[in-house]
Amino acid sequence: RKEVEQDPGPFNVPEGATVAFNCTYSNSASQSFFWYRQDCRKEPKLLMSVYSSGNEDGRFTAQLNRASQYISLLIRDSKLSDSATYLCVVNRGTGGGADGLTFGKGTHLIIQP
Amino acid sequence: ETGVTQSPTHLIKTRGQQVTLRCSSQSGHNTVSWYQQALGQGPQFIFQYYREEENGRGNFPPRFSGLQFPNYSSELNVNALELDDSALYLCASSPDQARTQYFGPGTRLTVL
Numbered sequence: 001r002k003e004v005e006q007d008p009g010p011f012n013v014p015e016g017a018t019v020a021f022n023c024t025y026s027n028s029a030s031q032s033f034f035w036y037r038q039d040c041r042k043e044p045k046l047l048m049s050v051y052s053s054g055n056e057d058g059r060f061t062a063q064l065n066r067a068s069q070y071i072s073l074l075i076r077d078s079k080l081s082d083s084a085t086y087l088c089v090v091n092r093g094t095g096g097g098a099d100g101l102t103f104g105k106g107t108h109l110i111i112q113p
Numbered sequence: 114e115t116g117v118t119q120s121p122t123h124l125i126k127t128r129g130q131q132v133t134l135r136c137s138s139q140s141g142h143n144t145v146s147w148y149q150q151a152l153g154q155g156p157q158f159i160f161q162y163y164r165e166e167e168n169g170r171g172n173f174p175p176r177f178s179g180l181q182f183p184n185y186s187s188e189l190n191v192n193a194l195e196l197d198d199s200a201l202y203l204c205a206s207s208p209d210q211a212r213t214q215y216f217g218p219g220t221r222l223t224v225l
Contacts, residue, residue: 032213046213100148
């Protein structure tokens with residue numbers, strides 16, 4: 001079983017719609033969780049960290065469910081510029097950051113006008 | 114922009130050759146991590162350097178090696194290149210091994 005699993009999509013969504021992505025992780029000892037956004041042939045950019053209490057940044061809401069080992073990202077009022085690949089990222093946390101980040105394959109989102 | 118820079122942008126090598134990729138971390142960041150991203154995949158952790166020492170490594174063979182310098186910049190060296198080494202190589206920096214990491218633009222390596 002992969003450490004971080006995501007639906008690769010693509011998700012084709014009309015502009016203005018709400019879209020939700022999920023991912024699951026296998027290591028229950030994981031301590032840190034993130035969503036990164038990656039545009040085609042560019043580097044990943046940090047979108048937001050994810051906390052158990054849930055957190056919101058403008059149109060973006062992230063949620064962590066430790067019991068189910070499940071992370072979600074909700075995008076409201078989607079814009080054409082939201083088209084990108086969204087990477088679910090987990091850090092196992094056994095050695096500070098020294099064990100690196102574990103990435104899912106990404107979910108490809110296409111916002112259509 | 115994150116302030117993390119990488120060079121070169123693109124590189125073409127042939128199988129069996131050796132390559133060195135370079136990364137300058139964001140100002141104030143003493144930790145550098147390297148990742149390999151194959152087409153259609155998420156980045157995979159290669160190793161991390163903190164205060165000039167390797168302090169974490171992913172599932173990559175010893176022909177992948179690195180260095181970190183006193184100014185916290187870093188190199189990734191790959192020996193005996195294989196076709197499967199063709200990928201985007203990403204460097205990420207963070208302060209004091211923090212788990213939040215900021216990526217540079219990457220070096221795209223093609224092995225023929």
